[in-house]
Amino acid sequence: MQHPENNDLYKGLKVNKGIADVPMINPYLKRVRRKELTVDDYVKGILDGNITLLSRAVTLIESQLASHQEMAQQIIEKCLPYSGNSMRIGITGVPGAGKSTSIDTLGMHIIKQGRKLAVLAIDPSSEVSGGSILGDKTRMEQLSREKNAFIRPSPSAGSLGGVARKTRETIVLCEAAGFDTIFVETVGVGQSETAVHSMVDFFLLIQLAGTGDELQGIKRGIMEMADGIIINKADGDNVQKAQLAASHYRNALRLFPKAESGWDPKVLCYSGYYGIGIKEIWDMLDAYRHHAIDSGYFTEKRLKQTKWWMKETIEDALRDSFYHNTDVMNLLPEIEDHVLNDRMTPFTAAAALIDKYFSWIRQNTNQG
Amino acid sequence: MQHPENNDLYKGLKVNKGIADVPMINPYLKRVRRKELTVDDYVKGILDGNITLLSRAVTLIESQLASHQEMAQQIIEKCLPYSGNSMRIGITGVPGAGKSTSIDTLGMHIIKQGRKLAVLAIDPSSEVSGGSILGDKTRMEQLSREKNAFIRPSPSAGSLGGVARKTRETIVLCEAAGFDTIFVETVGVGQSETAVHSMVDFFLLIQLAGTGDELQGIKRGIMEMADGIIINKADGDNVQKAQLAASHYRNALRLFPKAESGWDPKVLCYSGYYGIGIKEIWDMLDAYRHHAIDSGYFTEKRLKQTKWWMKETIEDALRDSFYHNTDVMNLLPEIEDHVLNDRMTPFTAAAALIDKYFSWIRQNTNQG
Numbered sequence: 131m132q133h134p135e136n137n138d139l140y141k142g143l144k145v146n147k148g149i150a151d152v153p154m155i156n157p158y159l160k161r162v163r164r165k166e167l168t169v170d171d172y173v174k175g176i177l178d179g180n181i182t183l184l185s186r187a188v189t190l191i192e193s194q195l196a197s198h199q200e201m202a203q204q205i206i207e208k209c210l211p212y213s214g215n216s217m218r219i220g221i222t223g224v225p226g227a228g229k230s231t232s233i234d235t236l237g238m239h240i241i242k243q244g245r246k247l248a249v250l251a252i253d254p255s256s257e258v259s260g261g262s263i264l265g266d267k268t269r270m271e272q273l274s275r276e277k278n279a280f281i282r283p284s285p286s287a288g289s290l291g292g293v294a295r296k297t298r299e300t301i302v303l304c305e306a307a308g309f310d311t312i313f314v315e316t317v318g319v320g321q322s323e324t325a326v327h328s329m330v331d332f333f334l335l336i337q338l339a340g341t342g343d344e345l346q347g348i349k350r351g352i353m354e355m356a357d358g359i360i361i362n363k364a365d366g367d368n369v370q371k372a373q374l375a376a377s378h379y380r381n382a383l384r385l386f387p388k389a390e391s392g393w394d395p396k397v398l399c400y401s402g403y404y405g406i407g408i409k410e411i412w413d414m415l416d417a418y419r420h421h422a423i424d425s426g427y428f429t430e431k432r433l434k435q436t437k438w439w440m441k442e443t444i445e446d447a448l449r450d451s452f453y454h455n456t457d458v459m460n461l462l463p464e465i466e467d468h469v470l471n472d473r474m475t476p477f478t479a480a481a482a483l484i485d486k487y488f489s490w491i492r493q494n495t496n497q498g
Numbered sequence: 499m500q501h502p503e504n505n506d507l508y509k510g511l512k513v514n515k516g517i518a519d520v521p522m523i524n525p526y527l528k529r530v531r532r533k534e535l536t537v538d539d540y541v542k543g544i545l546d547g548n549i550t551l552l553s554r555a556v557t558l559i560e561s562q563l564a565s566h567q568e569m570a571q572q573i574i575e576k577c578l579p580y581s582g583n584s585m586r587i588g589i590t591g592v593p594g595a596g597k598s599t600s601i602d603t604l605g606m607h608i609i610k611q612g613r614k615l616a617v618l619a620i621d622p623s624s625e626v627s628g629g630s631i632l633g634d635k636t637r638m639e640q641l642s643r644e645k646n647a648f649i650r651p652s653p654s655a656g657s658l659g660g661v662a663r664k665t666r667e668t669i670v671l672c673e674a675a676g677f678d679t680i681f682v683e684t685v686g687v688g689q690s691e692t693a694v695h696s697m698v699d700f701f702l703l704i705q706l707a708g709t710g711d712e713l714q715g716i717k718r719g720i721m722e723m724a725d726g727i728i729i730n731k732a733d734g735d736n737v738q739k740a741q742l743a744a745s746h747y748r749n750a751l752r753l754f755p756k757a758e759s760g761w762d763p764k765v766l767c768y769s770g771y772y773g774i775g776i777k778e779i780w781d782m783l784d785a786y787r788h789h790a791i792d793s794g795y796f797t798e799k800r801l802k803q804t805k806w807w808m809k810e811t812i813e814d815a816l817r818d819s820f821y822h823n824t825d826v827m828n829l830l831p832e833i834e835d836h837v838l839n840d841r842m843t844p845f846t847a848a849a850a851l852i853d854k855y856f857s858w859i860r861q862n863t864n865q866g
Contacts, residue, residue: 203846210840295845302843351722353754382750385721436837436844443848448816451856469804472578475670476804477663478571480811488819491859 169201173208176307181280184307191299192285206299209306214432216305217419218312220326222352223336225317228362230269232336232402233313237273239408240311248304249273251284251315252297252322280309291446294325298439301329327355328435328442331428332418334411335359337379339372339399354386357395358414364399365406372399391427393418457490458483537569541576544675549648552675559667560653574667577674582800584673585787586680588694590720591704593685596730598637600704600770601681605641607776608679616672617641619652619683620665620690648677659814662693666807669697695723696803696810699796700786702779703727705747707740707767722754725763726782732767733774740767759795761786825858826851 167175167183172190175183190202223229237247249270273279282300285293301312314330316322327333335356353359359379364372379397389395396414400407422428452458465482468474474482535543535551540558543551558570591597605615617638641647650668653661669680682698684690695701703724721727727747732740747765757763764782768775790796820826833850836842842850 203843206843207841207846210843214840299843299845351719354719354722378749378753381746382753385746385750433838437834438844440834440837440844440848443845444820444852445813445817447848447852448820449813452812452816466805466808469808470801472582473575475571475574475578475667476806476808477667477811478575480808480815484812484815 169204169208172201172205173306176205176209176303177212179308181277181307184280184303185282187303188282188300191296191303202299206302209302213302213305216301216310216312217332217415218301218314218330219415220314220316220323220330220333221336222316222323222326222334223362227336227338228402229315229317229336232360232362232400233315234270234272235402235405235408236411237270237279237313238276239412241273241276241278243412245311246278246280246309247273247276247311247313248280248282248301248309249313249315250282250297250300250304252290252294252326280304280307290321290325291442294322294329295439295443298329323352323355328438331422331431332357332415334415337361337375339363339368339375353382357389357391357393357418358411359383359395359397360407360411361397361399362402365401365404369399391422391431392425393421452483452487455487455490457486461486537572537576540569540573541674544573544577544671545580547676549645549675552648552671553650555671556650556668559664559671570667574670577670581670581673584669584678584680585700585783586669586682586698587783588682588684588691588698588701589704590684590691590694590702591730595704595706596770597683597685597704600728600730600768601683602638602640603770603773603776604779605638605647605681606644607780609641609644609646611780613679614646614648614677615641615644615679615681616648616650616669616677617681617683618650618665618668618672620658620662620694648672648675658689658693659810662690662697663807663811666697691720691723696806699790699799700725700783702783705729705743707731707736707743721750725757725759725761725786726779727751727763727765728775728779729765729767730770733769733772737767759790759799760793761789820855823855823858825854829854 167186172183172187176187187202187205190198190205193199193202221229221233223232233249237249240247270279270281274281285296297314301314304312312330314326316326333355335352335358337359339361359376361372361375361379376397376399383395383397386395398407398410398414400411402408419428422431461483465474465479469476469479535554540551540555544555555570555573558566558573561567561570589597589601591600601617605617608615638647638649642649653664665682669682672680680698682694684694701723703720703726705727707729729740729743729747744765744767751763751765754763766775766778766782768779770776787796790799829851833842833847837844837847
């Protein structure tokens with residue numbers, strides 16, 4: 131990627147400060163002595179399923195150094211033809227719904243099917259999620275000891291767009307390394323659900339039984355995204371409550387218009403802690419995969435998602451260039467004041483700012 | 499609004515071909531002989547509640563002539579301080595749900611409260627809606643004879659963004675002319691709901707009883723936008739079915755997260771044709787208005803909407819400039835091919851196009 135000389139004109143795609151070295155929680159991942167590896171070393175290692183090299187390549191993706199970024203992009207590009215052969219599952223639920231335990235238990239079930247599982251996350255700030263995926267080593271106690279599981283926390287800082295991009299690029303590398311099942315975790319209270327929804331094949335919503343009728347703090351619109359709702363803590367005294375909640379959800383989902391996939395979202399009860407109903411969740415995911423592959427929707431959706439990311443990235447760059455333009459920044463407060471006090475419509479205000487922006491570009495590039 | 503000289507660089511805000519002269523369906527609106535009116539003539543007329551001048555000003559808004567557009571913008575700007583004093587209601591429902599009859603009956607009830615009602619529409623193409631708001635004069639038989647009703651069809655052609663903008667500008671003029679209740683109608687199957695949702699205070703969804711469990715052809719996501727769902731044709735043998743449907747909707751809405759407004763969406767049964775339950779609908783709208791004004795949400799939402807339109811208009815112009823750029827258009831097919839065949843990530847593809855765009859701008863403005 132070329133960087134234009136004029137930085138005020140074009141800020142480039144946002145790449146945020148990454149983590150130089152993340153702690154390992156899986157004892158199977160041994161530190162190797164750092165030496166300068168070539169792009170081909172990385173690619174070969176990843177295609178061989180070398181987890182250490184996969185992990186180091188992800189660190190390059192997360193780095194903000196231009197040289198790292200360049201290398202990362204080359205690695206990703208060479209891995210692209212080997213990617214795609216997986217089931218990508220987005221998992222959301224508010225803090226307290228039992229996401230970690232559920233991922234741990236469901237993940238173990240998946241690994242026992244002979245599959246390889248990568249668990250990624252998309253929430254950049256631990257303030258929102260109340261603890262990053264890595265913060266607590268015991269969060270995924272069983273998975274973190276499995277050699278067929280690759281758990282990677284979300285980069286600890288950065289814009290949502292930046293983190294989402296890194297997560298999506300990490301998926302490519304994981305798939306090239308042979309991981310055939312990808313979990314992307316998010317907390318379900320922020321802005322990240324659209325981003326997750328746009329990188330997974332199946333969107334799973336975890337809810338709790340027995341905390342009243344309402345979706346517990348989940349954002350509006352998320353329920354309509356869900357391909358499956360699973361109700362946790364359906365154990366002991368809670369079983370009946372969970373089943374009642376499930377029947378409420380089923381009735382509600384029937385009122386929704388048919389999804390584009392032609393798939394009717396399922397509602398299941400389970401217990402992440404006691405491992406009840408886990409097989410049924412995986413069976414549902416598997417049934418969806420067959421359904422979507424048979425109908426051609428699986429590929430169709432992935433192509434749509436790819437186009438979406440391209441469009442989003444372009445618009446992000448255009449917005450960035452506009453809102454960071456000095457003239458626009460100087461004029462904006464005054465214009466906003468006019469608009470909010472009914473002296474200008476939002477349309478004329480927008481036109482005035484757009485004029486300013488393009489005339490700045492004309493003037494400043496004439497001097498260059 | 500200034501137009502930059504370089505048209506390839508900046509296409510300006512989309513203004514579509516308007517209708518020079520729309521037929522009148524209200525006998526109270528007498529044609530006056532066309533003479534050249536000044537901006538102040540228009541503004542004075544509108545503030546006096548002169549419907550003929552209001553109507554002609556809306557025609558200026560819809561015109562694609564630059565001179566008309568300039569005049570329209572001046573009129574709107576002068577009317578802005580007198581606008582805002584109304585209840586804006588978005589009404590959606592699939593064709594066949596009985597929107598016209600419902601608007602006619604509810605509108606008459608509203609006028610009998612001493613209010614003045616403007617009925618606007620936002621669906622540009624009659625192919626989608628299956629008949630424009632004006633196509634059938636008998637669609638709003640009672641309202642079209644009322645002098646306190648102003649019915650204005652959607653411009654017959656144009657992009658959604660363009661039509662939405664015109665509708666929103668028309669609201670300003672209607673309010674300045676003393677209309678204190680605004681209906682914005684849409685068909686509920688297209689892309690227009692977000693636009694409508696972003697210009698109204700209350701979003702009303704019309705559904706039919708007795709056609710099965712599912713939302714009849716309504717787009718996903720619309721139900722979560724609704725502040726109220728009203729179930730039509732609750733008359734005769736249909737009453738029980740309607741009540742059953744209402745109770746299903748109520749249960750489903752309880753599962754949704756609380757709306758930002760703090761308002762719990764209501765579900766009502768009525769009959770547009772027999773005029774049953776109409777008072778209750780208006781009472782609901784009125785209750786919402788009081789609720790939102792008391793909580794401060796009414797003003798807060800309108801400010802948010804204004805900002806949203808400004809942002810949308812800016813991004814529309816940026817996108818337009820980008821995607822109409824010759825170099826971008828030439829490169830796009832090749833890049834898309836790379837992306838869809840896994841030779842490039844959507845991110846590097848976007849970066850390549852963005853680089854091309856800004857380097858085109860630098861080169862071409864250097865020659866200017």
